[in-house]
Amino acid sequence: MFKKFLSNKAYPIIFLTIIVAISVILLVVVNNITSPVVEARRMEEITGNLEKIFPDIDKYELKDEIYFVYGKDGEKIGYAFTASGSGYGGVIDILVGLNSNFEIEGVSIISQTETPGVGARITESSFTDQFKGLTINDIALKSGGGKIDAITGATISSNAVVSAIRDRMSEVLDTLESSK
Amino acid sequence: MNDCKNKNNCPQAEACNQQEQHIKSDKKSSSGFTKELVKGIITVNPVFILILGLCPVLAITNTVTNALGMSAGVIFVLLGSNIIISSIRKVTPSMVRIPVFIVVIATFVTILSLVIEAYVPALHKSLGIYLPLIVVNCIVLGRAEAFASKNPVLLSAADAIGEGIGFAIALLVISLIREIMGTGKLEIFGKQLFEVPGLSEHPLIFFISPPGAFLVIGVTMAILRLAGVMKYE
CATH class of the missing domain: 1.10.287 (Helix Hairpins)
Known part of the structure; x- marks a missing residue:
């Protein structure tokens, strides 16, 4: 059967x-x-x-893909947004923090698959700290008239980070302006 | 079910024949379990002898941590799929056996991927696409077709563990060479074990790049053959 x-x-x-x-x-x-x-x-x-960018963060709110960051007293201390660009070895995800004057408060690379020892150095603070205090017009490599030094041997990775931040930041500024 | 024998261009043909001889002798011997276990590590080593599943081997042996994670994943999937496929081998219609194998393997891989994403996210990130790609890893499907679908559960489990350990050893050897030469230090799961003075300041980055993987695998194989540790029988 x-x-x-x-x-x-x-x-x-x-x-x-x-x-x-x-x-x-x-x-x-x-x-x-x-x-x-x-x-x-x-x-x-x-x-x-x-927290890495805003040590005083108490809570955040997500609106229109922009993080509104609030401090301990409940006042707004800044904004943050994620940007992603394609580097030499894949997608690079970046978190960017802005203070209330729309200057960069800090940049942190969330994920990347660049070449270890070369492009992967975009995660090092010697690279990311360069962005601190810059306004959108300064965000370009020095060769392109900006204020960022590219990492030696990793121009593609450096440029990917810079242009991803610049492009996304101008969108975010537009959104913030229009919502005022 | 003898298509492996009939196809001359089948890359596994040699290994299959070899396995079938093993199987014949195992039917009478009681040490079949250990035999199948040891076989995968040396005489039928998936990477150095069968030269199967080289795509993930090339891609994820840039760090020892990745190699260990990948090996654990492959052992889990191999063991799970070999046991299931072996236990349903008598009721599996040969017409749909390949889709059945793939569904079983894909189920284990997806479970593995979900669990790793939830509990070891750093590993999930660094293995990236190569984790889901275990589904099409020829070692897993190769063992299902060549061994598990024709042998009892216990022997299939031994085969899976043996092949898995063989795969793990190969990955470990390659990744050790590549990480130490390419970064000058050895880091396992975020903990630095040692640093080679001089090399860590000026690492040979070539070794962690894809061409470095080809070179290391090729040279390792050549040395093993030369030393007579592993050879075609």
């Missing part, structure tokens, strides 16, 4: 359907367990990164 069922023409279809069904159920269960953990971690990561 069982052998006859195995040789049925529809059996392969039934078998594959069962396998896929079991797989789907299993994945739904695992995803339900892990997705809150992933979500919580992401929030933590954003707060941690914002």
Whole structure:
């Protein structure tokens, strides 16, 4: 009886359907367990990164993809936004903080896949600290009339960071202006 | 199910034949389990002998941490898929066996990817696309087709562990060479173990770049052959 069922023409279809069904159920269960953990971690990561730029941060609000950062007394101490550009080895995600005068408060590279030892040096503070206090017009490599020194041997990575920040920052400034 | 034997261009043909001889002798011997275990590490080493799954090997051996993470992932997926595929081998219609293998393997890989993303996010980030790509890693599918679909569960588990450890050892050797030469230091899960004076100031960056991977794998294989540690039987 069982052998006859195995040789049925529809059996392969039934078998594959069962396998896929079991797989789907299993994945739904695992995803339900892990997705809150992933979500919580992401929030933590954003707060941690914002803290690096704004040590006095108490809480933040996300509006129009811009983080409004509030201090301990509840006053607004700045804004932050994420920018992403494509570097030499993949996408570079950058978090940029602005003070209330729209000058850069700090820059932090969230993720990158640049060449270790060369392009990956964009994460070092000797590079990111250069952005501090700059307004949008100064954000360009020195060769392009700006105030940022490119990393030796990593012009593509440096330029990716600079232009990603500049492009996204002008959008963010527009949004902030219009919402005033 | 003998297509591996019939295809002359099958890269595994040699290994398959070799395995089949193993299987024949294992049916009578009680030491089959250990035999299958040891085989994957030396005589049928997936990277140095079968030369399978080289894409992730080239890509993620730039740091020892990545290599360890990838190895753990591949061992988990290999073990899981080998056990499941072996235990359903008698009811799996041969017509749809490849889709069945892929679904089983993809399920394990997705579970692995979800769990790593939740609990070891740094590793998830550094393995990137190569984590989901374990699905198409020829070692996993290769073991399913060549071994697990024809052998009992226990032997398949031994085969998976052996091949997995063989893969891990290969990755570890390559990544150790590449990380130490390419950065001048050794860092495992964020902890620096040692630093080579002189080399760390002027590291040979070539070694952590993709061409460096080809060179290290090729030279390592050549040395192993020369030393007679690993050779085609």
